[in-house]
Amino acid sequence: xxxxxxxxxxxxxxxxxxxxxxxxxxxxxxxxxxxxxxxxxxxxxxxxxxxxxxxxxxxxxxxxxxxxxxxxxxxxxxxxxxxxxxxxxxxxxxxxxxxxxxxxxxxxxxxxxxxxxxxxxxxxxxxxxxxxxxxxxxxxxxxxxxxxxxxxxxxxxxxxxxxxxxxxxxxxxxxxxxxxxxxxxxxxxxxxxxxxxxxxxxxxxxxxxxxxxxxxxxxxxxxxxxxxxxxxxxxxxxxxxxxxxxxxxxxxxxxxxxxxxxxxxxxxxxxxxxxxxxxx
Amino acid sequence: xxxxxxxxxxxxxxxxxxxxxxxxxxxxxxxxxxxxxxxxxxxxxxxxxxxxxxxxxxxxxxxxxxxxxxxxxxxxxxxxxxxxxxxxxxxxxxxxxxxxxxxxxxxxxxxxxxxxxxxxxxxxxxxxxxxxxxxxxxxxxxxxxxxxxxxxxxxxxxxxxxxxxxxxxxxxxxxxxxxxxxx
Numbered sequence: 001x002x003x004x005x006x007x008x009x010x011x012x013x014x015x016x017x018x019x020x021x022x023x024x025x026x027x028x029x030x031x032x033x034x035x036x037x038x039x040x041x042x043x044x045x046x047x048x049x050x051x052x053x054x055x056x057x058x059x060x061x062x063x064x065x066x067x068x069x070x071x072x073x074x075x076x077x078x079x080x081x082x083x084x085x086x087x088x089x090x091x092x093x094x095x096x097x098x099x100x101x102x103x104x105x106x107x108x109x110x111x112x113x114x115x116x117x118x119x120x121x122x123x124x125x126x127x128x129x130x131x132x133x134x135x136x137x138x139x140x141x142x143x144x145x146x147x148x149x150x151x152x153x154x155x156x157x158x159x160x161x162x163x164x165x166x167x168x169x170x171x172x173x174x175x176x177x178x179x180x181x182x183x184x185x186x187x188x189x190x191x192x193x194x195x196x197x198x199x200x201x202x203x204x205x206x207x208x209x210x211x212x213x214x215x216x217x218x219x220x221x222x223x224x225x226x227x228x229x230x231x232x233x234x235x236x237x238x239x240x241x242x243x244x245x246x247x248x249x250x251x252x253x254x255x256x257x258x259x260x261x262x263x264x265x266x267x268x269x270x271x272x273x274x275x276x277x278x279x280x
Numbered sequence: 281x282x283x284x285x286x287x288x289x290x291x292x293x294x295x296x297x298x299x300x301x302x303x304x305x306x307x308x309x310x311x312x313x314x315x316x317x318x319x320x321x322x323x324x325x326x327x328x329x330x331x332x333x334x335x336x337x338x339x340x341x342x343x344x345x346x347x348x349x350x351x352x353x354x355x356x357x358x359x360x361x362x363x364x365x366x367x368x369x370x371x372x373x374x375x376x377x378x379x380x381x382x383x384x385x386x387x388x389x390x391x392x393x394x395x396x397x398x399x400x401x402x403x404x405x406x407x408x409x410x411x412x413x414x415x416x417x418x419x420x421x422x423x424x425x426x427x428x429x430x431x432x433x434x435x436x437x438x439x440x441x442x443x444x445x446x447x448x449x450x451x452x453x454x455x456x457x458x459x460x461x462x463x
Contacts, residue, residue, distance in 0.1 A: 064355065237461055270407050
């Protein structure tokens with residue numbers, strides 16, 4: 001049994017919260033650069049260049065890419081040969097979020113109750129998903145998720161007869177409905193299959209896979225390409241001002257499904273598809 | 281499409297010059313207010329009470345900035361989604377609010393109210409909070425400090441960049457832009 005202290009987890013989470021918010025992923029930077037050459041709208045090109053300039057300032061000055069530094073979504077893979085000592089996992093992660101957000105000048109956006117709406121002041125609690133995996137390590141992925149894209153995300157229990165066309169139509173319709181709201185260009189996570197609650201989680205996890213890395217399942221990879229093309233034909237463009245670059249990338253994750261069901265979920269992210277991970 | 285340098289308070293004459301697609305650079309004082317602050321402002325109006333600032337001719341910026349680092353006037357400060365303020369906007373326009381800066385489309389009611397009350401809706405680039413903060417030179421809390429990032433602030437801006445989305449003539453840059461590039 002390998003021992004990992006709660007304090008180590010806290011320090012790791014704090015660092016990841018800050019890194020994810022200051023440093024735009026290299027995959028996103030490369031994708032924005034490539035999209036400039038494909039964009040037809042002059043205003044769209046100007047927006048894409050300003051997003052790159054914004055990322056440069058954030059990186060060099062260690063300030064957040066966006067003022068909405070998100071809910072702190074944390075995926076934890078705990079090796080079953082690991083024993084967490086000197087504290088509880090949940091408390092260690094929340095302490096890391098509080099430390100990372102306060103010391104890193106990140107915005108506290110969490111409210112203690114969705115209806116009473118009082119700010120907790122340190123962006124806790126984190127949204128935590130824990131999975132037990134083989135091995136003696138802990139893998140922590142911090143995904144700060146902003147409200148703009150989250151509010152435009154959607155889930156539907158389709159009929160199996162709706163098939164792949166039904167899935168595509170649902171996703172493209174959600175993008176059209178979202179329009180300028182989630183700050184396009186977008187990174188789009190799509191979940192298909194599983195159960196009602198699981199399909200949303202698949203869509204969220206889809207956002208963690210880097211841009212330019214298609215699904216290893218050839219059918220999913222084909223769907224990713226087809227969806228990206230249809231989304232970019234909507235004309236929504238950078239910031240919804242019209243143009244070719246509505247999405248930078250689409251990732252699809254699937255899971256087996258019930259004979260009666262075809263669940264589909266779309267989790268929308270802005271260009272700042274923030275996620276940083278560490279293996280302890 | 282024209283480029284204008286503007287300073288609030290805005291007159292009806294200036295607002296009428298601005299057309300969807302025009303770029304503006306704003307210098308002077310604007311007011312930061314988002315969801316919770318809007319609810320409080322409209323509650324004050326309902327109760328017949330005075331607002332924490334004179335809204336006539338002013339520009340409200342839908343922003344909840346990240347905390348300022350030591351020595352900085354403000355943290356990252358890009359726009360938040362405007363549609364959440366739609367329910368409150370016609371009331372504020374009626375009282376003389378002239379401009380709003382946010383991102384994303386507005387409701388039919390807001391667009392009609394802009395035409396009727398002579399107001400303008402601007403978009404700043406969503407997701408460019410670090411860049412936009414460069415145009416903000418000062419920040420002072422004027423009400424509801426307890427709301428944290430949703431506090432009402434007076435912001436001193438210099439050449440703050442925005443694009444006219446909805447003008448007093450009923451134009452909508454989002455609709456025009458998308459129909460142009462749709463395949």
